[in-house]
């Protein structure tokens with residue numbers, strides 16, 4: 001191997017190492033989440049806009065949520081619950097048997113479940129819960 005080729009090879013290796021480090025920095029740790037005005041943590045890659053659309057089409061039939069303008073009382077008032085992202089993801093995956101009604105498991109999957117969970121974490125707020133016996137937890 002000629003010295004010039006060797007230098008090239010070494011240069012390429014250094015570049016690879018640097019970009020691997022940069023990529024690792026993007027993927028892991030606290031870099032991939034952000035904090036909402038509610039003080040909740042949501043994934044950086046979640047789309048709150050998509051989450052809102054999905055909430056209106058999939059969840060609003062059963063849940064009250066001020067931000068979405070829904071007033072259904074089959075499930076709990078989600079402004080009152082103020083669920084974290086992982087709480088909503090787990091509830092969507094496993095479903096939930098309440099005392100009066102059932103939330104079916106697997107209503108949404110993958111990124112869709114993450115998006116709706118991020119939306120809830122961002123907008124659900126106990127300050128929006130109005131005195132209403134039907135909504136009381």
Ligand code: HEC
Pocket residue numbers: 055058059060061062063074075076078081083087088091092096097098099100101102103104107108116117120
């Ligand atoms: C068919 C009605 C129905 C639909 C549709 C529905 N839910 Fe529920 N949900 C429920 C019921 C019932 C419970 C449990 C109530 C109880 O514990 O008594 C519940 C509970 C929850 C909880 C509370 C979990 C906890 O820790 O207390 C969250 C969060 C939730 N649902 C989010 C969602 C989201 C997000 C969607 C849309 C993807 C959705 N739900 C769709 C009926 C529904």
